[in-house]
Amino acid sequence: MTLTNSDIAELITLRRDLHRTPELSGEEAGTAKRILFALSPFRPDDLITGLGGHGIAAVYEGAEPGPTVLFRCELDALPIHETGTPDYRSETDGKGHLCGHDGHMAIVTGLARRLSRQRPTKGRAVLLFQPAEETGAGAAEVIADPQFAQIAPDYAFSLHNMPGLPLGAIGLTEGPVNCASRGLHLTLSGKAAHASNPESGTSPMAAVSSLMPALTNLSQCTLPDPDFKLVTVTHLRMGEPAFGIAPGEATLYATLRTLTDDGMDDLVNDALTLINHSASHHCLTASHTFEDVFLHSENDPEATALLRNALDTLKIPHDTSGQPWRASEDFGRFGHAAKSAMFLLGAGENHAALHNPDYDFPDDLIAPAVRIFEQVARDLLG
Structure with a gap:
């Protein structure tokens, strides 16, 4: 053989x-x-x-x-x-x-x-x-x-x-x-403005600044603990690459990871709760999709x-x-x-x-x- x-x-x-x-x-x-x-x-x-x-x-x-x-x-x-x-x-x-x-x-x-x-x-x-x-x-x-x-x-x-x-x-x-994981594609939408009058727009900057550590702080435990959770921010884009425009939109990517599918359901709920609260607090609209979904x-x-x-x-x-x-x-x-x-x-x-x-x-x-x-x-x- x-x-x-x-x-x-x-x-x-x-x-x-x-x-x-x-x-x-x-x-x-x-x-x-x-x-x-x-x-x-x-x-x-x-x-x-x-x-x-x-x-x-x-x-x-x-x-x-x-x-x-x-x-x-x-x-x-x-x-x-x-x-x-x-x-x-x-x-x-x-x-x-x-x-x-x-x-x-x-x-x-x-x-x-x-x-x-x-x-x-x-x-x-x-x-x-x-x-x-x-x-x-x-x-x-x-x-x-x-x-x-x-x-x-x-x-x-x-x-x-x-x-x-x-x-x-x-x-x-x-x-x-192998862990369950999925990619979170988040868009936060406000209103762009002239950089000389940022107060006339609605910038996602403060929301993004608070969401990145808040999302990663959802991580807990280490393997093989059944409650293992990990959130990794992998990408951020905010506004246009210009000096005269205060941003009105931001895109954030994060990977959510858990040991089991049941744990993923809980982590998704926690992440979306954070996102919706932050968007509401900063007068933004939040939309999301999930990509690269692994059981x-x-x-x-x-x-x-x-x-x-x-x-x-x-x-x-x-x-x-x-x-x-x-x-x-x-x-x-x-x-x-x-x-x-x-x-x-x-x-x-x-x-x-x-x-x-x-x-x-x-x-x-x-x-x-x-x-x-x-x-x-x-x-x-x-």
Whole structure:
């Protein structure tokens, strides 16, 4: 149950090719085409394309009835300029695979290689290449796609590489493993005025000045406390970039983060109460939208036990390091209808952090990750 040296070399080449040509959430047409080409020699029994956008599902069928087991990776990259200098660095300025989705795709393609050589005995394995993970939109769009009913899983598994953990170390636990989060896009509207007569207008300056610390002060506790909350102000624009105009409008972005979806409901209510009170006090109109909405991800006990058993069979040590994780993950929605679990795979204690401009996925993680996913597939499907 191993990849050959040739397999590994070809998967590394694939990973680096994907790294060169990153595409953002919802724009992954070229990436999907590259994955389809990479999968073609491995003869899936069914191949679903255009799933929730540019998503792909490769299906390997067993001869006997059994469960449907989904293994998920992500197609999209980030709108960040890459500063690293590998030979295969991004060829598109301002876009980069700086979260490791290129490596995750190589891993699931490696699983396709193994399943093509020894198909499941029963049930079916579904290899999902999900679009738009970084915005939190992709999983919902995949699940809403009528084609998804054909592959609705009983079990769903995924991984994420994790800088800060030793290379190859495994973090795995039951319960919440990724936080719920959402982006708050707030607009405060008053009335602009000449800068020589600011009193004739209604400026949002005082409201913004008080709201930024008030919102961040809603943060409380640290993980793994179930009441963990974090508000991060990420962007502010007020008025026009001019010296003769007192501002009449401000836009503020903040990210709300909680360990659970229930906690998010409470945090949203608290944030909107603050905003509405401030707007009223300063004679402003407040409007808002929520973007990049992620549900929390929770590891099901049975699915987690299956991963533990696979790791033990392979004699790969594991503990609960790195979990729960402050970052959000679009995998959580699959757990609403399937028994799901994600594990963390260490990228190195001193490795560049995720979303950093010099991040690069460690190729040494491809082969062990394929082995773990395949062991889970064999344990469930034979």
